Amino acid sequence: MGTKREGLIVAVVGARFGDLAIEEKILRPARCRLVRGPGESAGSIIALCRGAAGVLAGAIGPRFTAEVISSLDSCRVIARYGVGVDNIDTGAAEKKGILVTNVPDYCVDEVSDHAMALILTFARKLHTGAAAAKTGDWSIGPLQPVHPLRGSVLGIAGIGRIGSALARKARAFGMRIAAFDPFAPEAAFRRIRAAKVSLDDLLEASDYVSLHAPLTPKTRGMIGRAQFERMKPEAVVINVARGGLIDEEALAAALTRKRIRGAGLDVLAEEPPAQGHPLLALPSCIVTPHKAWYSVSAQEKLRRGAAGEVLRVLRGREPKYRVV
Numbered sequence: 001m002g003t004k005r006e007g008l009i010v011a012v013v014g015a016r017f018g019d020l021a022i023e024e025k026i027l028r029p030a031r032c033r034l035v036r037g038p039g040e041s042a043g044s045i046i047a048l049c050r051g052a053a054g055v056l057a058g059a060i061g062p063r064f065t066a067e068v069i070s071s072l073d074s075c076r077v078i079a080r081y082g083v084g085v086d087n088i089d090t091g092a093a094e095k096k097g098i099l100v101t102n103v104p105d106y107c108v109d110e111v112s113d114h115a116m117a118l119i120l121t122f123a124r125k126l127h128t129g130a131a132a133a134k135t136g137d138w139s140i141g142p143l144q145p146v147h148p149l150r151g152s153v154l155g156i157a158g159i160g161r162i163g164s165a166l167a168r169k170a171r172a173f174g175m176r177i178a179a180f181d182p183f184a185p186e187a188a189f190r191r192i193r194a195a196k197v198s199l200d201d202l203l204e205a206s207d208y209v210s211l212h213a214p215l216t217p218k219t220r221g222m223i224g225r226a227q228f229e230r231m232k233p234e235a236v237v238i239n240v241a242r243g244g245l246i247d248e249e250a251l252a253a254a255l256t257r258k259r260i261r262g263a264g265l266d267v268l269a270e271e272p273p274a275q276g277h278p279l280l281a282l283p284s285c286i287v288t289p290h291k292a293w294y295s296v297s298a299q300e301k302l303r304r305g306a307a308g309e310v311l312r313v314l315r316g317r318e319p320k321y322r323v324v
Contacts, residue, residue: 007031011049013039014058026307054310066092077313086215103305107293112165114292118264150174155206163212167192203230215242228254243268252278266292
């Protein structure tokens with residue numbers, strides 16, 4: 001009498017979801033068995049992924065280093081729950097013959113909405129007004145000056161899906177758009193009616209600077225002390241992309257000495273941040289816990305997209321969004 005064949009193992013590492021009903025349903029046709037864990041260290045990821053044919057990888061916590069990837073002897077695909085793949089050594093994966101995928105078409109509205117919400121918060125000084133109201137201060141004194149959003153300049157660094165969506169929303173508020181993206185074609189600037197400028201010119205001209213670049217060795221720390229020196233004193237920097245794009249020590253210094261007016265961040269270089277992180281204590285800095293991507297529908301689309309990529313690869317098909 002034959003023994004029942006074990007299903008393929010798929011490791012779910014660092015996912016911030018509850019149950020895995022969506023993933024289990026999608027992967028059921030491939031007879032997959034899911035195992036999960038936080039993946040807080042290389043050793044724990046290696047142990048969790050032992051024997052796995054596929055990996056579903058979260059963004060906060062797990063880092064798929066060359067050491068980790070070298071141990072994935074059965075793995076055919078690492079599917080990122082998200083857009084950026086900066087927590088995966090894609091070069092090591094390619095050498096190992098492991099496909100890496102992402103889900104670049106989810107949360108476009110959510111993240112661009114979040115960036116716009118941060119811009120509006122600083123434009124109308126909502127955080128300052130709310131704090132004053134709680135103390136019984138109903139004067140406009142703490143808010144002065146407030147300038148109209150209409151006619152102000154929004155500088156967007158990176159005009160992919162999310163940066164372009166933000167440009168369209170900001171234009172509806174009467175903002176003028178300047179954009180920097182060395183990889184975007186001329187047509188992309190025309191579609192969003194943005195002035196194509198260098199990064200230095202963008203920083204000097206913008207009232208609000210919003211970052212939408214991927215985190216790569218070249219973009220890490222792209223906004224540092226020299227860049228803050230170029231910005232207007234009333235400028236606000238928004239980052240809903242990757243924390244590593246900004247030199248956080250330089251940002252804290254610029255805010256402390258009021259070199260720029262404020263910062264709205266949904267991402268930090270280290271997440272969650274250590275207790276006593278200087279940016280969390282600054283009233284001119286609004287930090288949200290890497291949740292710009294989230295809505296009920298966006299989360300479902302993300303989970304279906306990532307699990308679908310694993311299913312495609314395990315069935316011998318080409319993934320929809322292959323990174324390497």
